[in-house]
Amino acid sequence: MIQAKKRFGQNFLKDESIKQQIIQSMPNDTIEVVEIGPGLGDLTEKLLHAQKRVKAFEIDLELCGYLQDKFKTEIGASQLELVCNDVLESWKDDSLRDKPYHLIANLPYYVATNIILKALGDPRCKTILVMIQKEVAEKFAAQSGAKSFSALSVLASSISKAQILFDVKPEAFEPPPKVTSAVLKLEKFREYTDRELFGSREVYLDFQEFLKAAFKQPRKLLIKNLQSLCERERLLEEFEKLEIPTNTRPHQLETSKYHLLFKNLK
Numbered sequence: 001m002i003q004a005k006k007r008f009g010q011n012f013l014k015d016e017s018i019k020q021q022i023i024q025s026m027p028n029d030t031i032e033v034v035e036i037g038p039g040l041g042d043l044t045e046k047l048l049h050a051q052k053r054v055k056a057f058e059i060d061l062e063l064c065g066y067l068q069d070k071f072k073t074e075i076g077a078s079q080l081e082l083v084c085n086d087v088l089e090s091w092k093d094d095s096l097r098d099k100p101y102h103l104i105a106n107l108p109y110y111v112a113t114n115i116i117l118k119a120l121g122d123p124r125c126k127t128i129l130v131m132i133q134k135e136v137a138e139k140f141a142a143q144s145g146a147k148s149f150s151a152l153s154v155l156a157s158s159i160s161k162a163q164i165l166f167d168v169k170p171e172a173f174e175p176p177p178k179v180t181s182a183v184l185k186l187e188k189f190r191e192y193t194d195r196e197l198f199g200s201r202e203v204y205l206d207f208q209e210f211l212k213a214a215f216k217q218p219r220k221l222l223i224k225n226l227q228s229l230c231e232r233e234r235l236l237e238e239f240e241k242l243e244i245p246t247n248t249r250p251h252q253l254e255t256s257k258y259h260l261l262f263k264n265l266k
Contacts, residue, residue: 012039013106013131015172019043022183023050025165027102027127034096034125036087036105036115041067043104044080054080055097057087087115094201095124102127109133109177113152116140116184120155121192121204128160128186137164137182142251149251150218151211157255158197160186197259203266210262215250222248230265238264 013019023046026033035056038044040063047054048071058064064084074080083090088111090096096118103119112132119125135148141162142148156162165183170176190197192204213229214222223235223246239246242260244253253261 011106011173011175011177013042013168013172014174015168018168018172019046021166022104022129022131023047025129025183025185026050026052026104027187031126032097032099032101034101034103036103037107038067038082039063039106041070043106044071047104048074048079053078055083055101056080057083057085057090059084059086088118091118091122095122097124100124100126102129104129106131109136109179112136116186117152117155117208120159120186120188121201123191126188128188129183131168131181131183134164134167134180134182137184140184140186144254145252147251151208151215154211154255154258155208156186158259159190159192160188162186206266207259207262210265211258214258218250220249221246222250222253225250226265234265 019042022043026047033047033052033054035044035047035054038056038058044054044056044067056067058067061084064082067082068075071080071082075082087096101124103125105115107115107130109132112130113136116128116130116132119128138148139150139152140156141164142150142153163185165185168181168183170178170180192198192201198204198207210229214225216225216228223232223239226235236246238261241264242257244257244261
């Protein structure tokens with residue numbers, strides 16, 4: 001029996017009802033699926049039974065050997081492509097694939113945010129369905145005004161509809177993690193390369209840096225945080241122009257105003 005490895009942040013999902021809910025939450029179309037961290041292959045198996053063509057990335061070589069044996073027939077029939085490598089090593093360019101795909105993953109907590117941001121910035125990734133730490137999921141799905149509204153919320157809501165579908169308790173895993181998980185779904189309605197939004201990957205990355213500064217100290221005033229990027233006099237001018245109160249805190253400003261402020265200051 002393969003044991004979960006701490007160095008990879010592994011917690012194997014064992015609850016069959018949760019597995020089925022995740023599969024049912026996938027878009028009902030013929031677009032290829034990319035699975036990150038297939039683990040013991042339980043979700044992979046359900047995806048294949050649903051006639052999905054899957055490309056799976058597994059970093060654990062022991063698990064990779066297990067999956068190669070388990071899905072020998074599907075791999076031979078080209079229904080499953082198994083990559084025994086860190087997915088981030090394959091994500092060096094803008095896109096993970098050369099065709100549209102949906103992403104599904106049970107992500108280790110230590111790498112979850114990075115992978116979701118990569119997927120949001122990948123123009124060929126259409127839907128992101130991930131199981132992650134609930135606290136992180138709330139940051140991606142939060143609305144303006146909520147205490148959990150963050151730079152991640154702004155990025156997610158700029159190009160996608162983000163929603164938490166359901167929670168997953170620790171006992172659904174083996175071994176059980178110390179925190180509650182949640183299944184997060186992000187359905188893109190436009191790309192970061194949209195001319196009206198950013199226009200290029202460089203501007204998209206600049207916007208990320210702008211948001212990092214804006215939310216660096218969430219309890220402080222937004223105008224105070226942004227002074228690391230711009231002189232106070234210029235900020236006061238733009239805040240007045242956009243009718244943003246100077247006592248606004250980072251979580252209180254809506255996504256559209258963040259875009260306008262970024263464009264005006266840039």
